[in-house]
Each structure stands twice: as structure tokens, then as C-alpha cells.
Amino acid sequence: MLNDTWDFITGLSAAQLVSYFWPFFLFDLTRYVVFDVLILTLYLPRRKRNKQRRAEARRLLFHEKPLVSVIVPGKNEGKHIPSLAESLTRQTYKKLEIVIVDDGSDDDTEIICRKLHKDGKIDQYVRNEVRGGKASAANTALYYSTGKYVIHLDADSELRYDSIETILLPFYMDANIAAVGGDIRVANLNQTMATRTQAIEYFKGISTGRTVSSMLGILRIIAGAYGAFRRDTLDRLGGWDVGPGLDGDITMKIRKLGLKVVHEPHAVCYTNVPTSFRKLARQRFRWDRSMVRFRARKHVDVLMPTSNFRLSNFIATVENLFYNLFLNFKWWFYVAQVIFFYGALLQHIIVVNYVLYTLANLAEFLVAMVLLRKTLRKQDLLLILYLPLMPLYTGLYLRIVRTYAYIMEFIHKASYADRWNPWKVSRVVKKDRL
Amino acid sequence: MSEGLLITGDQNPLHLPAKKSTDDTLWRSLDVGADADYFLFEVSSESEAYRVIGLVRQKLLPAIYLKPLILINSGGDLSKSLQDQVDFVISSQQLEQQLPAKLLDEVESINRRIDALQEQRLKADTNMALRVVRYLYSRDREVEPVASIQNRGGYTFTGIESLFDGHDQSIWQTLDFLNSQHLVQTRFVTRTHQCASCGCAFLNFKETCPQCESEELDADDLIHHFRCGYTAELSDFRQEERLVCPKCDQTLRHIGVDYDKPSMMYHCRSCDHRFQEPEIATTCFDCHRTAPPENQIHRNIEAYKLSMLGVNAALYGLDSLFASILERRLQLLPLDVFERFIAVEKARIGRYKVSHSSLLLIDIKGLEQIYLTLGERTSEVYEELANLFYAMLRSSDLISSRNESLFLMLLTETSPDDAKIVEGRLSSGVGELLKASLGASPDIISQIVNVDTALDLTAYLESFLSEHHAE
Ligand SMILES: [Zn+2]
Ligand SMILES: [Zn+2]
Ligand SMILES: [Zn+2]
Helix, strand or coil: CHHHHHHHHCCCCHHHHHHHHHHHHHHHHHHHHHHHHHHHHHHHHHHHHHHHHHHHHHHHHHHHHHCCEEEEECCCCHHHHHHHHHHCCCCCCCCCEEEEEEEEECHHHHHHHHHCCCCCCCCEEEEEECCCCCHHHHHHHHHCCCEEEEEEEECCCCCCCEEEEEHHHHHHHCCCCEEEEEEECCCCCCCHHHHHHHHHHHHHHHHHHHHHHHHCCCCCCCCEEEEEHHHHHHHHHHCEEEEECCCHHHHHHHHHHCCCEEEEEEEEEEECCCCCCCHHHHHHHHHHHHHHHHHHHCCCCCCCCCCCCCCCHHHHHHHHHHHHHHHHHHHHHHHHHHHHHHHHHHHHHHHHHHHHHHHHHHHHHHHHHHHHHHHHHHHHHHHHHHHHHHHHHHHHHHHHHHHHHHHHHHEEEEHCCCCHHHHHHHHHHHHCCC | CCEEEEEEEECCCEECCCCCCCCHHHHHHHHHHHHHHCEEEECCCCHHHHHHHEEEECCCCHHHHHCCEEEECCCCCHHHHHHHHHCEEEEEHHHHHHCCCHHHHHHHHHHHHHHHCHHHCCCCCCCCCHEEEEHHHHHHCCEEEEEECCCCEEEHHHHHHCCCCCCHHHHHHHHHHHHHHEEEEEEEEEEECCCCCCCCCCCCEEEEECCCCCEEEEEEEEECCCCCCEEEHHHHEEEECCCCCCCCCCCCCCECEEEEEEEEEEEEECCCCEEEECCEEEEEECCCCCCCCCCCCCEEEEEECCCHHHHHHHHHCCHHHHHHHHHHHHCCCCHHHHHHHHHHHHHHHHHCCCCCEEEEEEEEECCHHHHHHHHHHHHHHHHHHHHHHHHHHHHHHHHHEEECCEEEEEEECHHHHHHHHHHHHHHHHHHHHHHHHHCCCEEEEEEEEEECCCHHHHHHHHHHHHHHHHC
């Protein structure tokens, strides 16, 4: 059978190659090549050239020593807080203020945090008896924090020892930068097959993808799990808006102010990811719906030629809509095309696609390793063994989840009743058609 | 008419002198009234009334201090506290006619109870606890706590206040004592905080800063505007009479509909600390000492009513009923007398070295509690117990008690082996009797000691008690 496939490949003309495998050659290959080439030829040399500027930024940072607020809003996260507070004391940047907001927890969170507050392990603890949702909790934390920079952090994440210092440097290199995204890595990568595939996906999507978007000036999301903001900017915006997707939303609003948003691949934050494909599907369903809502509905104005029109915002949105929405539906079109027109060649086409995407993943993974080399751990490198799984993961599993989410969002506006927001909030937002 | 009027029940009026001081004439005149059914009096002021009530209630003879008191109200409102301290209040018009039959019935029932004290009603009672027990017995009622700013404990017991001569702590002490002896039953009414250093119930509770202890705090509600997610303190939303969101400029309309108040925040004016859980401090209005509430005294305020044991104490005195029955039946000796007999016996045995005597100790655990189970049947059971003791002992034997449950018997001319037989019969007899009455076997501990020159009774009793009454 493999011999047949080999004959099939060698017998292909260039035109046939494109017509059988157009999604790979027209879209994915371009994207991979563009990304990888940009990283290798532009970003890395530029970073090398900027070494001097980074050293200078570091000197400025430690000379000024601004107060940095680490805000951790959340519900029932008490169990993570002691180790989080402990790990923050080991940061190379020490002038930190830890503000925990407890959004109506119904477990031991209050007892744990009141004790930590009393013992001076955390600087402020605010408990909201009634749950208000993620945005409200983050805004409460913002209100009671006083630092010049505000770092939004998830309770169950862990920062590399130099991570806060690293995420602050861009602010001292460019006065127009108002927000810096941290690099999210998978903490529990060796736990299950699901966590390994996600770890690879994070290296590609977050580390490489956001570095490139950032370089092109079209970065559209600062992860809520780990992002740094200038307080003056957050104050101007009145903090976060009601989610879901509030991370992407605040990033977009900062861009609309004409300020820059960048990604810092060496500011590492380890986070725990869903351990089964089932739980992962639920998480992605939520994320994908909010993508549609905030890009396609709430921030559709960036596509209009109004007074605050900016090309980079336009591109950021178009790129996002294109890759996520269009490419997703194009993929189903491709599947239909192959089944109806090239049904006899089905098995060959599948095998070839599989090989092509595995090779592309390998190339991308290697580039990520070069980009992140300083901050990598040994177990990160071993992920290379699992790369052959990735075509199934990104090509099949994620596509199905995503398609389902988009359809649901367009048809039902399901995310208004998101379980991350209490009903009282969803109801008002839905009524106001935000 | 003189300022005070005191009339005995047989229409033989006794005049109280108008002078505030109490003189001999008055005290004597009151004793003359021992056989009266009630005292009737009229005064021109409440303070005078309290003085008269005090004069009566602080006399020593039960026949006087327990006497039903009837106050004639010649007009005007009487304080609740005064009404509580007398048995009846009648108007001057009522006095003109016949006293109401209902009142006379109640007077009679009080007097019947006083008569039950028999000859003791004409013996002086000096023990405060006994006076209270007898008063509660004669009135057959519960004494309730009454909130009062006159009393530093925050509460007083107006019903029995006049038995005491003004030191209000002694009311509490007496009631605590009665409770510890199971002479009263309590009913929970409320709870107070009292100053740990001076007992004063007037404490100022205040919120303080956990960081600097300052009392100068501001408190503000947190507001969450649903539609934009903005969350800040109420003062940030306030614009004249309205609440306006500083983020989205909308006017807030209805709490719960477009906004809510998820929590509250305190702000310390002196150190700028922000916190949600203030410390609580209490300062005593009297001695000015400040302490956290958990370091102050928390006291249950209760109403008191005589228990069956208390009724027994009212009738027979504070010593135990069983002891009083044994005393009658077996000539229970006071312990010091018993000790002297032991000393004589030790000397006799030491000198002649021919005879043996034994000391038998029997400890019936929880005997004083039997009252709570058996109520009025207790005295019957006690009589039977006394009979049992009587049957076991010879006329030459001596008996005494160390407390309400530990009895000591000197068995003369009895070897330890013979004493063992007595011990066995006595404890099985007591055990069976109590088991039949209570339905459960009592805990009985007995010991036999050979009486010789080496015996040190006091030391022996102490070690016995500390061994078996580990409290
Ligand atoms: Zn608002
Ligand atoms: Zn303070
Ligand atoms: Zn005091």
C-alpha cells in the first residue's frame, strides 16, 4: 500500500499536487514558512541587536524599582495561593504587591487568604461575598492595587524565577508599549497524551505565533493567565469589560488607544492544562465562541474606516477572522471535495497530508526550540517524539470542536449565558447587545 | 399620718417612724409582727418603699423576712422593680373595703409554706444562701433576671434584691453557689459580655484597624456595575444624589438589577490600611480597660427556680437530707467529734494490745443527685437507706460523714475480717436498694482500715478523697 502511495506521489504533476493538496500549499505551508522565516531572519537577529537596549532597560527598571502589582482574581483558588505567594518571593524582581480577589468562593479560600493576609504573605485580600464574574473580580483587584504596572496572573500558574523582570523590560524599551503578554507553557506536560499535544500546540501557537504577531504589530491577545499592563492605560479604559474573552477584549481596547501590545517569549509562565481530551473540548468550546463574539461582533468597528481606524488593528482582526473562521470552513470544503471528486485516491491523499503536516510541525517545533532555547527544559525537548500526533490533534480534533463552537455562537449567541459569568451579568449584557 | 405605715394582719397597726435611720423601736416592733399574716405599708416615695422592704427582708427570722408584703399605692405609677419586690400592690380605695379574696388566698399559700419550716421559722437565718432558698420556696416562683443600668452586671434579680443589703455582686455569688450545689434549676435567658477585670457589663464594642488598632475607620460598600464590569467603592459612583458609573457614565438604577454590592471595605484613617475584617475591641465603661471580646467574660444570664434538692434545703437546711435523716436515726456525729472518738480508740487499742477495731468507709457516688431523679420520693428512699445502716450497726458503733456521700463508721471490737462481712452486706444492700429505686446501679466504693496507733484519719481521708474524687 505504501508502495502504491509512493507511485502516486512520484506520478503527480505540479498542477495535480496543488489541486489535491491546496490547503497545505496555499495556506498552511505559506503560514509556516512565513512564520519560520520571519523568526529566523528577522526576530532573532533583531533580538540579538537589541541585547544592548535590553541591558539598558534592565538597568532603568532596577534603578526606578517601580511597585508592581500582581493581581490574582478567581473563585475557589485558595488552595493555590500559598504556593503562589511563596514562589513570588523567589522572583529576581522583588518590589511586588500581591492582591488576591476572591470572587464569591464557597470553599476554604477565605480562611486560607485571610491567614496569608494577616501573616503579611499577601498584601491585599478582597473577598466579594457575591460572585461578580471574571471582569468584576479583575477590576476589584485593579481598584485595590497601587503598582505602576499591573500583572494579571492565574492562581494556578507558576512563574520562572526571572519572569517578572523579563515581562517588564519591554516597557523600558518603548514608551508606547502598554501591555506585554507572557509566554504560557504547559506545567503538567508529561501527565497525559492530551497535555503533551497541548504543550506542543502552546509552543507553536503562543511562543512562535504570538512572537511573530507581536513583531508584525498585529498581536491580538494578551493571555489572562499572565500579562503585564501599564496602570495608567488600564485606568483610562476602566479596567476589563465583561467576558468571556475579556483578555482579547482588553488587548483590542489598548490597541484602539494607539498603544502597542507585545509578546515576550522569554517571560515564562507555567500553567496546568486540561488532562483529558474531553475537558479540553469544553475549554476550547468556550474560547472559540468568545473569539467570534469579540472579534466579529463587538470589535467589528476596527474594520470600518472611522476616525480611529488603524491599519494594524484592521489587519489583526482580518487575519484572525480569516485564519479562524474562513480556514475552518475551507477545511470542511476540502474534505467534501476530496470525498466527492478524488474518492478513489482517498487513502493516498490522507497519507500524504499526514506526512506533509508532520514535517511542517517538525519544522515549526524546531524553530520554537531555537527561539526559546534559553528558557527550555529537558522535558520540553523530548516532546519531539510526539510530533506525529499533531496532525490528528490540530487537523481533526481541534477543527471539530471549533466548528461546533462557531456554529453555536452564530446561531444561539450561547456565550451570553456563559457559566463564567453570573446570570445577573449575562442578562444585562445580552439585553444591551454588547 | 406618719411617713411610713406598717400594719399587721390583725388590724393592729404599727407605725414606722418617719426617720430614715432604723432604731431599736422599729426592729423590736417588727419582731412583734412575727405572727401577723402580712405586712401592709404605705409610703410617700419609692426610695422610702425600698427602705421599708429592705428593713423587712433583711431581718433574721424567717417569720419576718419571708412575710408577705402588701404595698398601698396612694396614686402615681410604680416602677416595675418596686412592684417586683413586694408581693402585692393595692390601691388606697381597695384598702377601704375588704382585701380581695384572691389576694388573701395567695397570702395564705405563702404562709402555709412558711409554716412548713416549723420551728425553724423562729430561728435566726444568717446564711445568705439559705435565706434565698427559703424565700424562693415560700414564693414558689422563678426569679428572673432584669436588665438594669443601675447594676454593673447589667442585670439584677429584682425579686430577691431586697434580701441583700446592697452589694450586688453578692447576689451573683449566692446564685452561683446555689447552682453549684444543684439547689436551683436554671433557664437560659440571654448572654452578656462582662469586663474580665471588674465584672462591669457596660462595654463599648468598636471596630479597630488590625494593623494599628486605630478606631478612626471609614467603611464603604463596593459597587459592581454589571454591564461594564467596573467595580469600585460607592463614593466613586456618587454624583450629587445619583450613582453614576465612572467607567461608562450610566446612571445606576436598581440594586440587584443593574448593579450590586459584593462586599464592604474598611479604610483606616490613621495608617491608610484597607481591610474587610476589622478587629473588635471592647472598652469597659467603668475601669476603662480595653480587651478583645474573647478575653472578656461571657456569661449566661439565667432565671432560677428551686430544684427538689433546693426544696429539701429550704426545709431541712443546707446540709444534706440524708445526713439529716441519719442524724435523727443513728446519731450521726459531726466529723470533729468522730475524730476525737477515733483518737480515744487508737489510744485504748495501743495500750491493751488485745482488741481490734475497724474503720469502714463507704462512698455512695452521686447520692446528692438522687433528688434530681426521684424528687419527692427521695426522703422515702433515704429513710430506707438509714434503716439499712441502722440494721448493720450495733449500738456501740459510731457513724459520721465527711460530705454528702462519704460515710465513716467505727466498728468497735471488730476484726478486719468481720468488718469485711459488714462491708459486703452494707454495700450490696445499698446497691440493691438504689438500683430498685433508680433503675441503675450506683457507684459504691468502700474500704476497711484497721484502727491502730499508726492511723492518721485526716491524712487518710484526704488521700481517699483525692483518689476517688478526681475533680
Ligand atoms: Zn459602568
Ligand atoms: Zn490603621
Ligand atoms: Zn472594667
